[in-house]
Every structure is written in C-alpha cells, then in structure tokens.
Amino acid sequence: MPKYGEGSVYFETTRNKWHASVVDPQGRRTHKRFNTKEEANAWRLSMTAKYIKGDYVVKSDLTLGTWVLQYLGVFVKPKVREKTFLDYANTAAHINEELADVELQKLTPLAVQAYINTAEMTEGMKDRVIKLLCRASKKAIATGLIEKDFMAGVEVLKPEPKEVEIFSPEELSIIMKTIDSDARLRRHHLLVSVAIASGCRMGEILALTPQDLDGDAIKINKSLVEVKGVAKLQPPKTRAGYRRIPLPKNIMAELYQAAYALESGEIIKNANGKPCLSTNIDKSWKRILNKAGIPYRKFHCLRHTHASMLLAAGVPILEVSKRLGHSRPSHTLNLYGHAIPGYDSQMPSLVEKVFNIGNCNKETISAVSCPVLPQTTKKVEPNCNQNATY
Template sequence: MFAWEQRKLGEVAEIKTGSRNHQDSVDNGKYPFFVRSEKVERLNEYDFDTKAILVPGDGRIGEIFHYYDGKFALHQRVYKVDNFKEVNPLYLLNLFKYKFKKHALRLNAQGTVPSLRLPMFTNWNILIPNLNEQQKIGLFFQQLDSLITLHQRKPFIKNGGIKMITSNFTCDSLFKDYFEFWIKLYKEGAVRPVTLEKYRNNQKHIAKIIPNLKMKDFDRNAYQELLNQYALTHERQTVIDFHHQVKGAILDAVDDGLIDRDPTRKAIFKGKAPREKKQKYLNQFELHNLLEDLDLGMEITWDWLILLIAKTGLRFSEALGLTPADFDFARQTISVNKTWDYKTNTGFQPTKNRSSIRKVQMDWQLGMQFQHLIKNLNKDEPIFVNGPVCNSTPNNCLARHCRKCGIPEISIHGLRHTHASLLMFAGVSIASVSRRLGHSSITTTQKVYMHIISELENQDNDLVMRYLSSLS
C-alpha cells in the first residue's frame, strides 16, 4: 500500500492565464493558439514553451481540457497549469477531467459556474500518491482515453476516401441551417447573452441574404457577395464584426469537410458612410458644471450614479452591480467584481472580462459622500437597483442636466469616456487608464481613445521642439 497526501493545487503547480483575444488568430499559423473552446486556433507567435494543462475559464466549465508540450499561444480567459512540483502532469490531467467540475460547482450555490476564477484552481484540494504511482495511474487513463476515442470514431467510405461523421450536415446542406446549428452547439451558454443575441441577429441576416446557398457552393465570390449585401445597410466596422462571427462557423465547416476551402481569405470590407458621431465626452469645464447641477440628497437617486461614474469611469452595468460591501472606505477603493444584468433582469452576472475585475481608487470626497449615503443599506444588496432597470431612465436624467447646463448631451457611457479623456489630458499614462477602465488590453484603450492620443502627440511634439531648442 502507498500513502496518499492532500495538497492544494497552487502548492504543486503554477497557474496563470494568457493575454490574447480570439481575433488574434490567423489562418494556418505556425503555433497552436488555445482559446475558450475545444477547437484550437493558430497563431504565428507563441507565448509559452512548456508542458501544460490548459483549461478554458468560460463556456463549458469543467468539460474542456487540453494537454500540450511545446510552444503555444494562450487566450486571456484560458488558464495554464504548469511548472509541476511533485505531481505527474498526466495524473493531474485526469484529476481535472474527473474531479474538477464537481469542485467548481460546489463553490457556487446556484449549481452553475459562469466562469472560473484563479482561487478555484489554487485552493483546490487534491489527493496525490507518490510519483511512481501517479505515473502508473496517468498512463492507465491515457491508454483508456485513447481506446475510447478509437471506438467513438466511426468512419464511413465516401468517394473512395474515409470521412468522419459530423452531425447530419452534408455538402448539400444550406449554410443558413448550419450556422443556426453552430450557434446552438458552440455559443449558447458559452458567451454573454448580449453577444449571443448578436450571433442570432447575424443568422437572420444570413437567412435573408443567402437563403439557398449550399455548403458546397460557398466559395470566395459567394462570401464576398454576402459581405457586399450586408454592407449596403451597415457601416464598415459593423461589417467587420459580422465577418468575424460568421468566419468562426465557416472555418469549422471547412474542418468538418463541408466546405472545400476557406472562402473568407482576402475578403474586402465595405460599408455605408458612417453617421455623424455625437460628442462622446465633456471637457473639464463642462463636467464641472454638470456635477454642480446634481441634486445629491440623502436618498439614492440617478444623480448619485452620474457622480459615481463620472469620478470612477465604471461601466453602467458595473455601477449597478455595486453593493455596500464593495466599498473600502479605509483604503478609498471600490471593488469591481460583478455586474448587474439590466437588459434581461437576471440579477448579478460576471464582469465583461477578467481584466474588468479590479479595485478602483476613489477620491476622499467621493468616499465620504458614499460612506454617509450607504451606511444603513444591506451590505450585499445592489445600491442603485430597486426593481427593473432600463438604461434610458438614467440617460434621460443625464440629458436633462446637460440641457439645463447648456452643455453637449452625452450618455451615461459618455461619462466613462469623459473620465478617461480627462485623465489622459491630465497626463495619466494610457496603461494606468486602461487598468482603471478594466479594458482587456491596452490595445483596446488605444483604439477607443485614438483621437485623444493623437492630440496629446501633437502636444508632445511641441515639448520636444522646445526642449531641443533649449540645448543650443
């Protein structure tokens, strides 16, 4: 007999996540790119060169595990377990397969786990025997998995070759039907409701534009015509977003042998002329006038939400998800760790991405105001939610203040833009602004605030010239 020892996973392995987004993937890339699904994308760059167990943090929680030894790239919501100490990776892989889902579900009272968090890994108690026994157990299950996989593969002969059975779709199936099936299979329960709704809307467009297009006829010309027709009623950026969603299903159909080759290669994106954009943010003088006009009494009103977002840059759903327990007045921080689903009124939901989980520093004045405001509230109940919430209500409240002050009308989300813009104009680095806003990467911040960055670069050029002139 051999002794078993209980250890926490964080004691015998290192757990980290990647930093990339799904759209970073490229066709026929050199290295595997592990994302939040069973399908492995490709990339021409690698992030790690190691032996690791890879676990998606969203979607089919506790059901998808990859084991890889070599160079690979990693999505920001996929966990990498490596640097194994006193534990055999194959043994650990099978603990994940057969034990981890139950462990994750136990941590959630609702019986579902919308997403995984780092403590779920590091604090997981596992039983491990000595290394020799671990190796034997790991090899046994590896051989068992190989045997099961072999029996599950039921090839049939078609056109003289072996082809794997893939649901009930054939090359003569309509793409609109395949796309609808693909959304149900891969996206329902794996993406946020708002994202799923975008997929479903795109499926309606496909059914309208190419109702009779068969899989076997989906070539580059057919795909370009699809994009061109969609572009007649949408702006170019919307066409690009449409392309990214549809391309995912097309590449899977190519892998399944239903479409001969990738028809999305070298696609051209068109679009109707963009609408005149409304001003998204206020300058410092305009914001000062707005905040002066707020009626900040001892009752919770939308005016308090306007003040909070203007001074913290929180997303609307993040502000709605705040409870008194999220305020640390001693350290003057607000903990952002959840959101409130105001669109379908399903209560607390996870944050937009992993980077959105953060602590936001607040100024002492805002801290004192909220300390008095929420002192008698239930610490676990949302501060601003008292029944169904519609974002038009606080937006209308903000619009009335703007009209009264004679300043441009902006939305609640425009307050977030205002917050970020004023920080950058004040000299705060874009990296710090990105972290404060909870963006998934600094690239996101650069794209959203490119106009401000360009203006600041012009100011920098003036500083450079003045400095160089002073040297002579």
C-alpha cells in the first residue's frame, strides 16, 4: 500500500503531459496532469502541504440539496423555534433540482449566480435562498466538506423596501365602531383594542394569561403561533422581547374583566373557548375591514400604526423601541424614521444659536465661536458580518 504523502511526477509520452500523483491521508492516490514539470511539482507539493496541515478535503459525491437538508437538520433545527425552522425548510424547497443535484465540491459561484438570475421566484425569496446558501456554504467549509466558498460574490438585486402601511386615526375609529356594531365581530374588540394601544404582535396578545396582567400594564414573555394548524406557545426571539407595557386604564379594565373568570389559560379565546389560530384571526380581520369599507392592510399594520403615532407625537425613539421589543433601536429607526417630526423649518435658527454665527459679516467671520467637538481615539470598524452562521 502506498505511504501517506508519497508522490511522484513523470512525463506521459502518449498524452504529452506531466503526470503528478500523491497519496492522501486515507491511503488513496490522487493525480492530475499538467503542461510543465514545474506545474506538476508545485501541485504535488501543495497537496502534500494540505495533508500535513489538515486542510485536505476528502472527495465526496454529496450534493447541494442533501447538504442543505443535513445543515438545517443538524445545525439549525436545535437552535430555532419550530415555526422558524419551517420557514427555512420552505426556503430550501425553492432550490430546484437544477442546482440541488450538483455535487457540493463541484459547485461554483458562477453556477449559483446563473441559477439565481434565471430562477422563477420573487426577489424576496431569491434573497432568502442566497442567505440560506451562504450559511450552508460557510458551515460546509468549517466542517471540512469543501475548500472554497461557493457563494463568494453571489448577489441578488434587492427590491426597494415597501413603505410601512398604517391606519389613520379616523380609520381606527371606524374599525372599532364596525366591530362593536356586529355581534359576530364583537368578540374581537379586546384583541384589536390591545393591538392599537400596545403595538404588540398578534401572537403576543393571543398568549396573554391572567398572570400576565401587572397593575396598569401587561407583561410580554411569550407568543402564541400557529404551526401546521396547531396553536403553540413560544418564547420571544430576543431578550428585548421580554417587556412590560403600560396601557390605558379602560383597556386594562377590559383585560381584567375578561380574565376574572379564568384561573389559567389565554384571556382571548375563539368562539369554542380554545386558543385562537392566526389564520382564523386573519379571516375575521378581512371581514372587519371589508364591512368598514377600509382598504385591506394586514393586522400587523396596527403595530406599525402604534409606533408611527408615538414617534409623531414626539415620544423618544428609544422608548418606542423598548415598547415594541426591538433588540436594536436602529431597526425601529429604519422602519419608522419617516414618522419622526421634521426640524427643517427650525434648522436655520438652531444652527445660528448653536454655532453663534448670527449677524456675521466679513470682518467677524473669522472670529466665529464654534463648540469643541468631542474627540475619539477608538477606530470604528464597519460591520461586515451580514450573514449570521448557525
């Protein structure tokens, strides 16, 4: 049996090529042909160096599709919630056989980019597929399945972000009157009221129990989501999701009244006294808007409306971000920055006051008194880690 690291270089007269070979750590001989002896020797030495450093990747016929499923099952599923995992699985299902059947070690950025460019899917789904493949590629490198990142340079033209939709105060009033005027819709009064007053997500409100009522506020510590037609409780995604939200007295009074007869379980239930499913709420929400004569917007837009109105009223963005349960205020700013009152009309006078440049002329311009700006010695590096690795 050939020895590990053993190699040779010789000239093949029949092919007019230099043949180089080397034995890998598993005792298998790998070979390649070159035009010159120098190239053949360089390859033999580089392969030997890889064996010594432990950088050699064992040849495998593992396909991309098989690897993505293994990656999701082994590395992702144990760390995410069930519904999130199903979202990842749905994204993986959009990778068709044209790409999924390619051997992982033969995959190139060019092949992936060509597939993305011609794939019949929305730009949003293309973006999700690329992010999934980027994570799968990095994990394949980390686990020694491939040498090079097959997603290096692959990109998708992201569509312009959609403008956040909100309801006007007049529309909110009409919605509540519509709910209260219809016996079949009236049971949704509390859910919609709390959504408007708190900015909570639907699942967070549906998960409220009597134990979550805390004086003049509600405590958010879980969410009720629908997974394959079954209502399930899950914790918030981040620590910021755990929060206490003060509400108006009349809303809290309604919650306490609804919770009075309950010892446990969710305060808001369906007509059969069971936990509400989001799909059923969505159907009722469409009926409410249709009867109210208001153009359809998702139930989640009540959350957008709450945040936008608070910011428009001058509530600090940090306070709004905490109320919404965002882990980063920058996310709140990106979503609702348009709602923050503008100061353009006040800028001239503010600049004049801060920099003391009112009534300046050519003789005094050089004597302008400017505030001393704070200095920093800390170098700020850009955040390039856009794709998290599970």
